[in-house]
Amino acid sequence: MPEITYSITFYLMAAIAVAAALGVIILRDVFRAALSLILLFMTVAGIYLLLHADFLAIVQILIYVGAISVLIIVAIMLTRDARQGQPLGKIKWVAGIVALALIGVIAWGVINTAFYLSSTPPLEETVKPLGNLLFGNPGYMLTSEIAAVLLLSAILGAIAVIREK
Amino acid sequence: MTLLDEFQLFLKTLGWPDWAYYSVPALTGIVIIVAAVLTIVIVFIWWERRLLGRFQIRLGPNRCGPEGIFQPIATAVKILLKEDIVPAKADKVVHFIAPIAVFVPVLMVFAVIPFDKAAILVDLNVGAIYIIAISSLSMLAIFMAAWASCNKYSLIAGLRAIAQMVSYELPVVMSLVGVAMMASSLSMVKIVEAQTLPFILLQPLGCLIFFLGSLAEMNRCPFDLLEADSEIVAGYHTEYSGMKFALFYLGEYGVAFVYAAVITTLFLSGWQGPFLPPVLWFLIKVFLVFTLILWMRATLPRLRVDQLMTFAWKFMLPMSLINLIVVAIEILLVPASLQWVMIVINFGLAAVLILLFSRMFTFGGGRVEV
Structure with a gap:
């Protein structure tokens, strides 16, 4: 991809991502805020694509847009007065100070980190190396198996909690 | 290239x-x-x-x-x-965006559909997951339309949409994994090239599950509970008219075309075929699959909500898991020269499993007996 197309795409994605992120916290209507969050997820996937991480981008859409956002929307369905949003509580000053401090810490961290650029060319085919790493022989076979067991126990736990006596 | x-x-x-x-x-x-x-x-x-x-x-x-x-x-x-009517209490912005958001993912999927070896927009090496990921976007768009209409029937349709698509995505992905393992690639072009024998012969059960699951994903009969007119008027597009309704309508047929094309690519060996030019072969196969979808619509009655869920979780999901394991074992054990053994085993297995599961869950009478 030529340099100029790359830059234009990146700044477009970045601008939409920032706007969408602001929308999530500014919008009153909880449903619109959730849609804004989904837009944010999609632009982040676009930025992954620009970084040649195509598998990560697709999985971002599949998991975050296709699954997590559905969870959020179902939660909104169970909320009353979703359109008015929640009025600010008594602790808004405390919350504001904590949020500002958090922004400060993150900004300080980003500014003071030296980011290294990799000079190795991106992989043409990303799926096979990833699969070999996850399930191959020296790889992360054990951890991915443990993750599967963890998920299974979470499902069983959820069933045990909601089961009628 | x-x-x-x-x-x-x-x-x-x-x-x-x-x-x-x-x-x-x-x-x-x-x-x-x-x-x-x-x-x-x-x-x-x-x-x-x-x-x-x-x-x-x-x-x-x-x-x-x-x-x-x-x-x-x-x-x-x-x-x-026709006049474009927006309900007074609707969420105007979301109401406007929803039809576009339904139609755009449909067009996006076509980026990785190979009409011919060279006639493809981009041969992603994650093509098959791309299709699953992008087509899950249209579910959100349907929900946007349902919510923004501010209409109880639309909202019920939206809830049904989420329940239905989340349930049927699992068996669809499971049967797609079987295809990806057999082709040892996720790229659509390589999947077609791997099919010296169409995968419908090698994985009849996977093909059946994918076909039924995609019928549910595209909300066609007998899974069209979202627009069951006897219960919830026209479902999520009750409050839409004019061009916005047309976009939903086009989107519905677009999704049918997408899934017909995907089934052709994954199971019917895509553009491959003797004598005729490849693009024509592809279109003929797509047309046949679409006609089959239509036939289902004309023949079968609509399922009830509980039947729909039972069918997804207790019938299709276990069968797709069994299919996946069997295909994995066969890929490891059966040499490439003995493919006919695989065909015989898989057809037998499909018949036995379908008979067994239909015995276990009868849909007779007024209620599902499990």
Whole structure:
């Protein structure tokens, strides 16, 4: 991809991502805020694509847009007065100070980190190396198996909690 | 090398600047795909209306042009001229975006559909997951429409949409994994090239599960609970009219075309076939799959909500898991020269499993007996 197309795409994605992120916290209507969050997820996937991480981008859409956002929307369905949003509580000053401090810490961290650029060319085919790493022989076979067991126990736990006596 | 890559190289030799030789072929490709998809969708709409007419022992639209071929165009003009009504209490912005958000993912999926070895917009090495990921976007769009309409029937349809698509995505992905393992690639072109024998012969059960699951994902009969007119008026598009409704309508047929094309690519060996040119083979197969979808619509009654869920979780999901394990074992043990053994085993297995599961869950009477 030529340099100029790359830059234009990146700044477009970045601008939409920032706007969408602001929308999530500014919008009153909880449903619109959730849609804004989904837009944010999609632009982040676009930025992954620009970084040649195509598998990560697709999985971002599949998991975050296709699954997590559905969870959020179902939660909104169970909320009353979703359109008015929640009025600010008594602790808004405390919350504001904590949020500002958090922004400060993150900004300080980003500014003071030296980011290294990799000079190795991106992989043409990303799926096979990833699969070999996850399930191959020296790889992360054990951890991915443990993750599967963890998920299974979470499902069983959820069933045990909601089961009628 | 795809046709677009060749076009790009040609422009490069003409000495076009960097940004131009990169973006002009891409835009050209997109325009061609959109035009082709819309044309084929219009043909599909005509074919469905005519064939449904035959199934229901009536004529169907036959006045406008020879055999009524211009009827979809007349319908489109009529819809364009209709007034666009937005309910007073609707969420106006979301109400406006929803029809667009339904239609765009449908077109996006066509980026990785290989009409021919070279006639593909981009051969992603994650093509098969791309299709699953992008088509899950349209579920959100349907929910946006349902919520923004501020109508209880629409909202019920939205809830049904989420329940249905979340449940049926699992068996669809499971059967796709079987195909990916057999082709040892996720790229659509490589999946087609791996099919010296169509995968429908090697994995009949996987194909059946994928077909039924995709019927549910595209909300066609017998899984069209979202627009069950006897219960919830027109479902999520009750409050839409004019061009916005037309986008939902086009999107519905577009999704049918997408899944017909995906089934053709994954299970019916895509563009491959003797004598005729590859693109024609691809379109013939897509047309056959679409006709099968139509046949299902004309023949089967609509499922109830509880039946729908039972069918997904207790029938399709276990079968797709068993299918996946069996295919994995066969890939490890059966040598490539003995593929006929695999065909025999898999057809036998499919028959036994379907018989067994249909015995275990009878859908008789008024209620599901489990």
